[in-house]
Amino acid sequence: MRFLSGALALAVGLLAPSLVAAAPSADRDVDLEIRGDVEARAPPTCHSASNRACWTTGFNINTDYEVTAPPPGATRKYTLNITEEENWTGPDGVVKVKVMLVNGPTILADWGDWIEVTVNNKLDTNGTSIHWHGLHQKGTQLHDGANGVTECPIPPGHSFKYRFRAEQYGSSWYHSHFSAQYGNGVVGTIQINGPASLPYEVDLGVFPISDYYYKPADQIVIDTRTQGPPPADNVFFNGTNVHPTSGGGQYSVTTLQPGKRHRLRIINTSTENHFQLSLVGHQMTIIAADFVPVNAMTVSSVFLAVGQRFDVTIDASQTPGNYWFNATFGGQNFCGVTVANNPTPAAIFRYAGAPATLPTNPGVRPTDFQCSDILNLSPVVQRTVPITAFTPRPANTLKVTLDGPPTSPLFVWKINGSAINVNWEKPVAQYVMESNTSYPTSDNIVHVNDVNAWTYWLVENDPDGFSLPHPFHLHGHDFVVLGRSPDATPASQTRYVFNQATDSSRLSGANPVRRDVTMLPAKGWIVIAFKTNNPGAWLMHCHIAWHVSHGLSVDFLERVDDFRASISTVDRNAFNDNCNAWRTYWPTNPFPKLDSGLKMRALDDLKMLA
Ligand SMILES: *[C@@H]1O[C@H](CO)[C@@H](O)[C@H](O)[C@H]1NC(C)=O
Ligand SMILES: *[C@@H]1O[C@H](CO)[C@@H](O)[C@H](O)[C@H]1NC(C)=O
Ligand SMILES: *[C@@H]1O[C@H](CO)[C@@H](O)[C@H](O)[C@H]1NC(C)=O
Ligand SMILES: *[C@@H]1O[C@H](CO)[C@@H](O)[C@H](O)[C@H]1NC(C)=O
Ligand SMILES: *[C@@H]1O[C@H](CO)[C@@H](O)[C@H](O)[C@H]1NC(C)=O
Ligand SMILES: *[C@@H]1O[C@H](CO)[C@@H](O)[C@H](O)[C@H]1NC(C)=O
Ligand SMILES: *[C@@H]1O[C@H](CO)[C@@H](O)[C@H](O)[C@H]1NC(C)=O
Ligand SMILES: *[C@@H]1O[C@H](CO)[C@@H](O)[C@H](O)[C@H]1NC(C)=O
Ligand SMILES: [Cu+2]
Numbered sequence: 001m002r003f004l005s006g007a008l009a010l011a012v013g014l015l016a017p018s019l020v021a022a023a024p025s026a027d028r029d030v031d032l033e034i035r036g037d038v039e040a041r042a043p044p045t046c047h048s049a050s051n052r053a054c055w056t057t058g059f060n061i062n063t064d065y066e067v068t069a070p071p072p073g074a075t076r077k078y079t080l081n082i083t084e085e086e087n088w089t090g091p092d093g094v095v096k097v098k099v100m101l102v103n104g105p106t107i108l109a110d111w112g113d114w115i116e117v118t119v120n121n122k123l124d125t126n127g128t129s130i131h132w133h134g135l136h137q138k139g140t141q142l143h144d145g146a147n148g149v150t151e152c153p154i155p156p157g158h159s160f161k162y163r164f165r166a167e168q169y170g171s172s173w174y175h176s177h178f179s180a181q182y183g184n185g186v187v188g189t190i191q192i193n194g195p196a197s198l199p200y201e202v203d204l205g206v207f208p209i210s211d212y213y214y215k216p217a218d219q220i221v222i223d224t225r226t227q228g229p230p231p232a233d234n235v236f237f238n239g240t241n242v243h244p245t246s247g248g249g250q251y252s253v254t255t256l257q258p259g260k261r262h263r264l265r266i267i268n269t270s271t272e273n274h275f276q277l278s279l280v281g282h283q284m285t286i287i288a289a290d291f292v293p294v295n296a297m298t299v300s301s302v303f304l305a306v307g308q309r310f311d312v313t314i315d316a317s318q319t320p321g322n323y324w325f326n327a328t329f330g331g332q333n334f335c336g337v338t339v340a341n342n343p344t345p346a347a348i349f350r351y352a353g354a355p356a357t358l359p360t361n362p363g364v365r366p367t368d369f370q371c372s373d374i375l376n377l378s379p380v381v382q383r384t385v386p387i388t389a390f391t392p393r394p395a396n397t398l399k400v401t402l403d404g405p406p407t408s409p410l411f412v413w414k415i416n417g418s419a420i421n422v423n424w425e426k427p428v429a430q431y432v433m434e435s436n437t438s439y440p441t442s443d444n445i446v447h448v449n450d451v452n453a454w455t456y457w458l459v460e461n462d463p464d465g466f467s468l469p470h471p472f473h474l475h476g477h478d479f480v481v482l483g484r485s486p487d488a489t490p491a492s493q494t495r496y497v498f499n500q501a502t503d504s505s506r507l508s509g510a511n512p513v514r515r516d517v518t519m520l521p522a523k524g525w526i527v528i529a530f531k532t533n534n535p536g537a538w539l540m541h542c543h544i545a546w547h548v549s550h551g552l553s554v555d556f557l558e559r560v561d562d563f564r565a566s567i568s569t570v571d572r573n574a575f576n577d578n579c580n581a582w583r584t585y586w587p588t589n590p591f592p593k594l595d596s597g598l599k600m601r602a603l604d605d606l607k608m609l610a
Helices: 002-009 017-022 217-223 428-433 500-506 545-549 560-566 569-588 592-596 598-605
Strands: 054-056 076-089 095-102 107-110 114-122 130-132 159-165 170-176 187-193 202-212 234-237 253-256 261-268 275-279 284-289 292-299 302-304 309-315 322-329 346-351 397-403 412-415 445-448 454-461 470-474 479-484 517-520 525-531 536-542 553-558
Touching (some): 130 159, 159 569, 187 261, 202 253, 234 322, 470 525
Parallel strands (some): 076 114
Antiparallel strands (some): 076 095, 130 170, 170 187, 275 322, 284 309
């Protein structure tokens, strides 16, 4: 009940994790001795600028990381303090009424390490839970940070220790999963070092890109119940940008070493907006999509949906100087919105030694803006998926629909006819541990019981109502994207309904792209599959903050008996302690009207998340 679902609202942090990166170092509370600098550890035996494919004896780019990982080195320990501030001056000089921040260090680890993060909730009234986006959490399901599913929210004044292993490697981010809280700034980045599919000389590290709103996310969640999303106020690259009219703030500047090849870890931490990214005068070579290394593919621009990551290499082979790194929007293409006052958000890439001036070449706007991600990437560690095993049936079809005016007073996103509304006081994991199968309908549970088998899902956008593209994110797995409806601009609202006879030819099981976020086209479909090798309760939701806030999620309950059996006593006790604290706290929450007032009652009737 209540806006529990808000929890789901996972809204992707509006505030760029970069804000976090921009925090003064004195604010960071990191166990330096253990964290160290990744480079400070004993270097792996064979990993070098000219041979990035090798990692250490027996482990390289071809190793199946879903099966094995190098033995853990030091446990990487971090403390995240989550705080709330009023009248906070942002990087572009604009004062925000309300922000929620994390003293956000980038979480650094080497492939195979254990990561231990103590989260201290120092917020005034909100609970919190932190999700480690893309990490599979094998055997550590209760550390996934999805409140209402794998834990109760951490109440104010309390702490929770997350502990999980870096069985995958690459670039990612963490964010609050409590309502749209990440939109208030509770986001940070993750870098797990491991092998790569292309040699490079310089690792530039993480490069978060995010839309940025001056209004509190909690207010936008309320606004978007009855109206479309507002334009973003700015776009931040690595935590900063200029304010286009006031002149406040500073461009993000990334330094390139002339003649060298660089690795850049692009991470989309937006709440709403998708962009096409390009670096004037340069190409980019994709070497990883989300946590999945791919064979190098060179492109002139990349499309990045909310929550997605692309690791790219950039050769600094042009005339030394300054170059714009542009984020191009779909404009009125229903692919994200627009940026108020800042139609051409950009960062600067500057060759070392070049003068500190603005770039002069405006470049050419990418023309291939489709609002869909690249499908023809080829993962290094291959999977072959038998597509003949897929037949669309009601039990594997997830239909996305939108209720709204005039038939419904509020916007509500549903999957298979139901909007998710998780219960913060009684998460799904509690039902599992108590062997209680009376799950509430509003938990939107989809049972998956086959063992180590490919399960196939047809996700369909409503072909008849108004339809938007949605970046679908799955917890606990990478999915393979077997195919999708033909490309069309979202604005065209071209209608595609999956037809097995004619559309089977659009599916391919021969090492398809594999990742944890993909775009569902407007009025179209995708067919995805994942292997049931990770018992747990895994959300699959739209990563647009406002959409998951308003219901757009299911919860795959995978192999419930194996899930129950694999929960350790330590994890069970930590779960119970935190839930007891939350259940004591919640009735004292100072926002009672939100859950007992008429409006909220109406929301409950609509099974809407707040
Ligand atoms: C985080 O909170 C802990 C516990 O309250 C405190 O000891 C520590 O100094 C804080 N760290 C930062 C960076 O504020
Ligand atoms: C924030 O600014 C508002 C309006 O100027 C003011 O009423 C309020 O007291 C300020 N809050 C804090 C914590 O300074
Ligand atoms: C979270 O805190 C914000 C800011 O104080 C508030 O607007 C919102 O109602 C709170 N949400 C809950 C569920 O307490
Ligand atoms: C991002 O900003 C941080 C802090 O300002 C800086 O150290 C880092 O080099 C920047 N990263 C990139 C890729 O520009
Ligand atoms: C991030 O994702 C959002 C939502 O999918 C999207 O609108 C935005 O363009 C993406 N940003 C980038 C830099 O790709
Ligand atoms: C890139 O951004 C700069 C600065 O806003 C702008 O002048 C230029 O036209 C943009 N170029 C493209 C291709 O969008
Ligand atoms: C969708 O709902 C129908 C009707 O209740 C049910 O038969 C089907 O199994 C559901 N699909 C999923 C994927 O849960
Ligand atoms: C099972 O869960 C339902 C719904 O929360 C609850 O009413 C019921 O008491 C639970 N059963 C047991 C045996 O705990
Ligand atoms: Cu969506």
